[in-house]
Amino acid sequence: MERVRLQFPEADLVHRHPLTVRITDMNYGRHLGHDALVSLLHEARTHALRSLDLSEADLGGHASVVADLAVQFQAEARWPDALVVETALPAPRGKAIAAYHRVLREDDGRIVATARLNLLLLDSVSGRPAVVPDALSQAITRAGGV
Numbered sequence: 519m520e521r522v523r524l525q526f527p528e529a530d531l532v533h534r535h536p537l538t539v540r541i542t543d544m545n546y547g548r549h550l551g552h553d554a555l556v557s558l559l560h561e562a563r564t565h566a567l568r569s570l571d572l573s574e575a576d577l578g579g580h581a582s583v584v585a586d587l588a589v590q591f592q593a594e595a596r597w598p599d600a601l602v603v604e605t606a607l608p609a610p611r612g613k614a615i616a617a618y619h620r621v622l623r624e625d626d627g628r629i630v631a632t633a634r635l636n637l638l639l640l641d642s643v644s645g646r647p648a649v650v651p652d653a654l655s656q657a658i659t660r661a662g663g664v
Contacts (some may be wrong), residue, residue: 524590524632526620529660530606533566536624551595556587559619559633562603566617570661577615578654580639585614585636590612593628600624609659610650614638648652 537558545551550558567573574582595601606618614636621630641648 520587522590524588524618524634526604526618526632527606528609530618531604532607532658532661533562533569535565535603535605537561537601537603537606539566539597540596541597544597547607549560549596550599555589555631555633558621559601561599562605562619563617563657566605566607569658572654572657573579574637577639578651579642580648581642582615582639583639584635585638587633589631589633591631591648593623593630594629595621595623597643601630601642607658607661609662610614610655613647613649615650615654615658 539550540554542614543550543558545554547578557577563572567577600623602622602624604620604622608616608618610616617635617637619631619633621632623630638647639648639650
């Protein structure tokens with residue numbers, strides 16, 4: 519079976535956000551469900567961007583959408599596990615910003631999941647993909663290395 523293998527870019531770490539697995543995050547296997555994980559990643563990414571005075575709705579004057587998402591599950595998390603979601607933002611290229619997340623169980627430091635997604639920037643008038651502005655690229659590059 520071919521598996522997704524993701525390498526978290528340590529040097530580009532910009533934020534750490536604590537979260538707790540909620541009872542509603544549990545699936546029928548009695549562990550954190552994949553749909554709930556995506557929601558937790560979104561919450562952590564929102565806080566990471568906010569720490570840089572950014573938002574998904576305004577990235578250098580452009581809205582953004584998630585263009586793709588890859589997740590590598592590495593351990594189970596269960597209610598009421600305390601988690602820490604680390605967010606890394608490598609230097610942007612082209613029309614998207616890559617965001618990496620690493621989800622850790624706080625009590626033992628075990629990696630629960632690693633994820634990578636691309637935030638595609640959209641022109642506010644045409645709705646077409648837009649190039650990442652230089653000022654935004656520089657702000658993200660300066661933020662790396664928490």
